[in-house]
Amino acid sequence: MRYDFSTHSDRENSRAEKYTLREELFGTEDVLPAWVADMNINTPEFVLDAVKKRLEHPIIGYETMPQSAFEAQIEWMKREHGISYELEDLLYSHSVVASMDLAIDAFSEIGDKVIVQTPIYPPFLASLREQKREVLKNPLKQGSDGRYLFDIEDLRAKIDDKTKLLLLCSPHNPVGRVWRREELEEILELCLEHNIVVFSDEIHSDLVYAPNRHIPFVTLSQKARDITITAIGVGKTFNMAGFAMSSVAIANKALRERFLQSYRRVHIGHGSVLSQVAFEAAYREGREWLEELKVHLFGNYELLEEVCKKHNNIIKPVPIEATYLAWVDCRGLGLNNRAIKDFFIQDAKLGLNNGLSFSKEGSGFMRLNFGVSRDEMQEIVRRIDRALSEFKDE
Ligand SMILES: Cc1ncc(COP(=O)(O)O)c(C=O)c1O
DSSP: OOSOOSOOOOOTTSOOHHHHTHHHHHSOSOSEEOOSSSOBSOOOHHHHHHHHHHTTSOOOOOOOOOHHHHHHHHHHHHHHHOOOOOGGGEEEESOHHHHHHHHHHHHOOTTOEEEEOSSOOTHHHHHHHHTTOEEEEOOOEEOTTSOEEOOHHHHHHHOOTTEEEEEEESSOTTTOOOOOHHHHHHHHHHHHHTTOEEEEEOTTTTOBOTTOOOOOGGGGOHHHHHTEEEEEESTTTTTOGGGOOEEEEOOOHHHHHHHHHHHHHTTOTTOOHHHHHHHHHHHHHOHHHHHHHHHHHHHHHHHHHHHHHHTTTSSEEOOOSBSSEEEEEOGGGOOOHHHHHHIIIIISOEEOEEGGGGOGGGTTEEEEEOOBOHHHHHHHHHHHHHHHHHHHHO
């Protein structure tokens, strides 16, 4: 291994949200935070070096997004995911959530129904609430191995003329699924039948564990390409969320024009000068780092699985296919949601996301961020081990 993920720089006294919001969220500073989705892993040197180099020029003025940055992204997406994009298909966006907000604005109206598959990353629901769209909830269902599946029959029964948009999360946060081609094709068929536009949030698409393979929604067919807006980000993959940099890909010109009407209004522009160079460096130089990172992350996940097995899976993560976010089934504890939360804060001294924040279908679950250095993962596992041992003794 060329890169070392065994330790990371201390963030305790930085402005990292994970730490600054501890008291507010968990009522104590005495928790090891394993919640917000950034990693306790150093942002790669090649990204930081590119930024330092840019700072050698002492003027940070208005600058256009360099074409070479999008070219680097196009090469990456072709090589890693078999997608072909043209430069004109891609737009800068500082945030995937902002892109989703704009898509909701552009492709639906107040009172329209928008499909969301729960449990889900909370801003999906918040964005719809704020824009007064009706949420068409299509809960995921669990298979016998714990893996989550689309419920196509439920969706078919609920879609009607007011349904205008589907917010797809692929790979899915929090359930860690990488949707198979056949599953996505069933969704596509329904969307085509009912003229539904698809906003595909693919921010986690580079964090997929072999043998799973991410299938970009647009690669299903030309028809899929024609109805899809895809959001892609480097922030998760290379642990650089603080650069606030992502992109939106829209191959269909008519759809892009509609999106641009909302996009231009909010003056998103070209983003930050430093983010632009960070984005390009990540796509140009990040492949080997990412391959090693994924091996490291999966090793962390296995440590979590091991400690759960040691305690007869009284809590257990659903099988993970992508992301560094484990969706942990805590129903075996026999506690209500409040008590599950307290168990992690007071007994394990860990700050996790409550399952309920991903909608009511998250009841009985917690989300644990294992995107950490090995040292920190070992500490997380030690705390879980201790807390579960004490829980059984009581
Ligand atoms: C599925 C998903 N979409 C979007 C985001 C946030 O992206 P951004 O910071 O670019 O808005 C996250 C962050 O956790 C996420 O998990």
